[in-house]
Amino acid sequence: MGILGKRIKTDIIIIGGGLTGVCAAVAARRTGARVLLLEKNQFLGGMATGAWIHSCLTFHGKKGHKIVGGIPQEIIDKLVAVGGSPGHIRDTIGVAYSVTPTDPEKLKLILQTLLDKEGVRYFLDTRFTDAEMDGNRINSIRGINCAGTFEAEAPAYIDASGEGILAATAGDSFESGRDGKTQPATLIFKVRNVDIKKAVEYALNNRGDFHHETIFSLLETSPAPGLSGFFTLWNRANLSVPRDRLLFYQTLYGDEVGINSTRIPDFDPLDPYNVTFSQKKARIQMFEILNFLKDWIPGFEKCVLTGEAPLMGIREVRRIKGKYFLKGEDLLVGRRFPDEVALGGFPIDIHTPGSSTIESDEIGADGYYGIPYRCLLPERTPNLLIAGKCVSADFFAHASARVQATSMAMGQAAGAAAAIAVLKGVEPVDLNTEDVKKAVVKLGGILSPDTIDDLL
Numbered sequence: 001m002g003i004l005g006k007r008i009k010t011d012i013i014i015i016g017g018g019l020t021g022v023c024a025a026v027a028a029r030r031t032g033a034r035v036l037l038l039e040k041n042q043f044l045g046g047m048a049t050g051a052w053i054h055s056c057l058t059f060h061g062k063k064g065h066k067i068v069g070g071i072p073q074e075i076i077d078k079l080v081a082v083g084g085s086p087g088h089i090r091d092t093i094g095v096a097y098s099v100t101p102t103d104p105e106k107l108k109l110i111l112q113t114l115l116d117k118e119g120v121r122y123f124l125d126t127r128f129t130d131a132e133m134d135g136n137r138i139n140s141i142r143g144i145n146c147a148g149t150f151e152a153e154a155p156a157y158i159d160a161s162g163e164g165i166l167a168a169t170a171g172d173s174f175e176s177g178r179d180g181k182t183q184p185a186t187l188i189f190k191v192r193n194v195d196i197k198k199a200v201e202y203a204l205n206n207r208g209d210f211h212h213e214t215i216f217s218l219l220e221t222s223p224a225p226g227l228s229g230f231f232t233l234w235n236r237a238n239l240s241v242p243r244d245r246l247l248f249y250q251t252l253y254g255d256e257v258g259i260n261s262t263r264i265p266d267f268d269p270l271d272p273y274n275v276t277f278s279q280k281k282a283r284i285q286m287f288e289i290l291n292f293l294k295d296w297i298p299g300f301e302k303c304v305l306t307g308e309a310p311l312m313g314i315r316e317v318r319r320i321k322g323k324y325f326l327k328g329e330d331l332l333v334g335r336r337f338p339d340e341v342a343l344g345g346f347p348i349d350i351h352t353p354g355s356s357t358i359e360s361d362e363i364g365a366d367g368y369y370g371i372p373y374r375c376l377l378p379e380r381t382p383n384l385l386i387a388g389k390c391v392s393a394d395f396f397a398h399a400s401a402r403v404q405a406t407s408m409a410m411g412q413a414a415g416a417a418a419a420i421a422v423l424k425g426v427e428p429v430d431l432n433t434e435d436v437k438k439a440v441v442k443l444g445g446i447l448s449p450d451t452i453d454d455l456l
């Protein structure tokens with residue numbers, strides 16, 4: 001049992017304290033259940049805080065419909081109140097309608113304060129290691145932390161690990177990547193002492209050298225502009241980094257930008273040799289790009305490395321097979337589902353595995369799509385929900401649904417559903433979907449978008 005003494009008993013156990021897990025935990029508490037959450041990092045927020053993904057995408061469909069609300073919006077509101085975000089702004093790169101810049105350090109504080117206020121029991125620096133099964137059901141789980149190993153049990157579980165580790169351990173099947181290769185990994189790093197005005201001026205004078213959807217008219221006024229391109233300079237420099245462009249977003253602090261340009265194209269998140277090699281390789285690339293920035297990019301001549309993100313950014317690990325496997329074609333037609341419990345509005349954005357390029361496709365219809373409750377239900381395990389980066393989706397649909405605002409919306413739905421199931425004494429798989437939808441809406445979630453935001 002370890003130093004924690006006895007087997008912990010609760011209503012819902014959540015693996016992972018990323019944005020998905022936090023939203024799930026809060027939703028479950030507000031729906032009336034007790035929660036235990038395990039997070040292997042020493043902080044909450046997952047990729048958003050640990051990998052410095054400080055551009056949250058996206059609370060809006062491509063035509064400006066507000067599609068994500070409730071707990072995810074509350075987190076942003078709290079961040080805005082402490083100067084940790086300007087709120088939703090137009091995405092100057094033009095890929096999404098809106099982007100929400102965040103300060104990762106303030107976000108960590110907001111997330112832990114929220115869990116504390118809601119009475120969520122959670123352990124940081126605590127890793128889920130194993131599950132004890134009773135047939136197809138998860139009976140209990142084991143974890144490890146500074147106290148040693150411990151056991152915990154609950155009638156319902158949520159896999160918000162991003163890696164689908166609980167579902168896979170329970171025996172659910174999954175896919176990973178396309179033709180054996182996942183989207184590349186990227187180590188984000190930040191540089192400061194950047195003259196961003198100079199970089200923007202270059203963009204304004206060389207418009208053909210940037211992503212074709214770039215909103216040039218907003219570059220000078222945006223509180224956190226992003227740029228994707230510098231194609232000519234990148235090509236001329238002939239870097240060893242297998243990527244076709246420089247991509248960055250300014251952080252909230254004027255002369256600092258987060259660089260999203262390292263790339264490990266043959267990444268295998270399930271092979272420890274590959275993961276170790278990739279982390280070392282990404283660091284080498286970071287210093288190569290740093291020199292490139294100083295030598296080639298206007299405004300970056302005197303830039304200084306702030307640091308590398310504590311975690312390498314991993315876009316995809318396991319996509320768990322659920323009762324419904326969301327498909328790329330669903331997104332291309334902006335499909336809506338009778339049992340949808342969350343909406344997504346980010347385009348299909350694939351950093352091509354094994355290559356330097358990006359593949360993208362627009363969301364059809366009104367620029368957003370539904371995520372059915374069945375995508376949160378793994379095929380095999382009846383008392384488990386999956387949400388966020390490990391959701392049930394094919395390679396294409398996942399390339400959209402994996403982003404932060406969509407993941408938070410899924411987490412919110414999973415938390416509500418798990419709590420209803422526990423309170424009713426049934427399995428999540430046996431719930432009436434209308435009850436889940438009602439609970440999501442009660443939490444502030446948006447399932448019938450009726451507001452179009454006119455953002456600046």
Ligand SMILES: Cc1cc2nc3c(=O)[nH]c(=O)nc-3n(C[C@H](O)[C@H](O)[C@H](O)COP(=O)(O)OP(=O)(O)OC[C@H]3O[C@@H](n4cnc5c(N)ncnc54)[C@H](O)[C@@H]3O)c2cc1C
Nearest residue numbers: 016018019020040046047057128161162313314388389404
């Ligand atoms: C390079 C890169 C760029 C991206 N760019 C953007 C962007 O610009 N905008 C955007 O919105 N999204 C972007 N994303 C995607 C987005 O950040 C993530 O997909 C999203 O944050 C997923 O959230 P999550 O909570 O589902 O998963 P994660 O953030 O991965 O969180 C999962 C959590 O579970 C924990 N965990 C895992 N295993 C265990 C275990 N065994 N025990 C305990 N805890 C465990 C992890 O430590 C982690 O904290 C990007 C991703 C990458 C990698």
